[in-house]
Amino acid sequence: MYYCSMYSREILKGILKPIILKLLSENRRMYGYEITQRVKTLSQDKILIKEGSLYPTLHALTKEGYLVTESVMVDNRTRKYYSLTPRGKEAAHPMIEEVLEFRETLKLLFGTKPASA
Amino acid sequence: MRLSQSQQQVLQHYMNSHGMQNQSLKSDLLDHLSCKVEELMDEEKLGFEEALERAQIQSMPNGPQEFERDLKLLTTQKSTIMIRKIAFLGGYVSALCLCLSILFFALSSFENKKNALRMNSAQMEYELQENNHPTAFHNHPIYKNMVAQSAESAIVAYRQYSRAEKLLMASIFLLVTTFLPYLFFAGYRKQSPEVEPI
Numbered sequence: 001m002y003y004c005s006m007y008s009r010e011i012l013k014g015i016l017k018p019i020i021l022k023l024l025s026e027n028r029r030m031y032g033y034e035i036t037q038r039v040k041t042l043s044q045d046k047i048l049i050k051e052g053s054l055y056p057t058l059h060a061l062t063k064e065g066y067l068v069t070e071s072v073m074v075d076n077r078t079r080k081y082y083s084l085t086p087r088g089k090e091a092a093h094p095m096i097e098e099v100l101e102f103r104e105t106l107k108l109l110f111g112t113k114p115a116s117a
Numbered sequence: 118m119r120l121s122q123s124q125q126q127v128l129q130h131y132m133n134s135h136g137m138q139n140q141s142l143k144s145d146l147l148d149h150l151s152c153k154v155e156e157l158m159d160e161e162k163l164g165f166e167e168a169l170e171r172a173q174i175q176s177m178p179n180g181p182q183e184f185e186r187d188l189k190l191l192t193t194q195k196s197t198i199m200i201r202k203i204a205f206l207g208g209y210v211s212a213l214c215l216c217l218s219i220l221f222f223a224l225s226s227f228e229n230k231k232n233a234l235r236m237n238s239a240q241m242e243y244e245l246q247e248n249n250h251p252t253a254f255h256n257h258p259i260y261k262n263m264v265a266q267s268a269e270s271a272i273v274a275y276r277q278y279s280r281a282e283k284l285l286m287a288s289i290f291l292l293v294t295t296f297l298p299y300l301f302f303a304g305y306r307k308q309s310p311e312v313e314p315i
Contacts, residue, residue: 032145033152051176055145056188063192071144076125077151078144 007046016049016057018099021066021084021092029070029081032058058082066091118158120151124165128154131173135182142188146181200299207295214288221281228274232267239263 023038024030030038035058036049061067066088070081084092120128128150137143150169153176157168177183243259 031148033149051146051149052184052187055142055149055184056191058145059139059142059188060191069141074148075119075151076122077148079148080141080145 012047015099016053017061018092018095019047019049020054020057020061020082021088022096024067024082024084025089025092025096029083031079031081035082061088118155120155120165124154125151127165127169131169132181135180137181137185139185139188142184143181146177146184150176204295204299207291211288211291211296214284214291218281218284218288221277221284225274225277225281228270228277232270232274235263235266235270 019039020035023035027038032051032054036051036054039047039049058067062069062082065085067082068085068088070083071078072081073079128147132143132147132150137146150172153172154165154168157163157171158165161168163171239259239262243257
């Protein structure tokens with residue numbers, strides 16, 4: 001269980017980390033639910049991140065030192081905001097570049113427009 | 118719509134009933150579930166109970182403990198691979214040492230056997246020569262030559278035996294410290310039942 005979207009799991013597997021790092025590099029801090037909603041909106045409902053993928057990845061990134069958390073009490077519950085550490089900021093740029101480069105390579109392989117039926 | 122304190126407690130109870138150990142992940146999921154329930158109540162005008170049921174199905178169909186398992190897998194993957202590599206390398210070197218030990222032990226045995234045969238053949242050679250008296254064999258050049266060769270052979274046999282002994286010890290040590298613990302631990306993990314939620 002990774003994503004629920006119009007794209008197959010095989011295609012999307014591996015880009016969750018760059019997605020999280022990209023969003024956090026553009027926003028000072030975000031919480032889990034906010035990340036899923038932002039991805040849903042930005043991808044025009046084409047990528048819906050499953051919680052089963054998001055939270056283990058967020059925690060793994062935190063453990064690896066890319067993210068740091070900040071707990072805030074909101075409506076009688078604890079909300080954890082994630083933000084990039086200096087190491088995370090350093091890692092975000094090359095990871096995003098790699099995805100963009102990969103996109104260009106895919107264009108070379110498959111062309112820029114979907115093949116007509 | 119914001120959840121009331123009693124509704125928050127229902128969610129808290131749901132999370133607690135699944136026996137999650139990771140408090141950090143638990144608070145993440147509690148907040149996520151709360152957000153989801155609030156969204157369903159707002160956008161689809163559902164009651165709290167119905168919204169909670171739907172949020173559980175959509176967000177955590179297999180319960181929140183599944184997230185904990187996934188996280189464990191994700192964060193221990195590298196070390197598990199490393200442990201496996203060490204265990205299999207230890208097992209391989211242990212098997213290699215055992216094979217070499219058997220080889221040296223066999224060579225040592227052959228050397229001893231060769232020595233005994235040399236002794237017999239020298240005696241036979243001496244006895245076959247005419248005019249030789251059996252009592253004078255110890256002074257005969259055949260005997261002296263044989264003793265020199267036997268001494269050399271005994272040293273070689275001793276060295277090979279010593280090597281076999283060391284390799285056997287290394288093999289057992291590697292097997293006991295690397296491969297066997299991994300094998301038993303893997304077997305234990307397969308046999309041990311899943312922890313039941315409290």
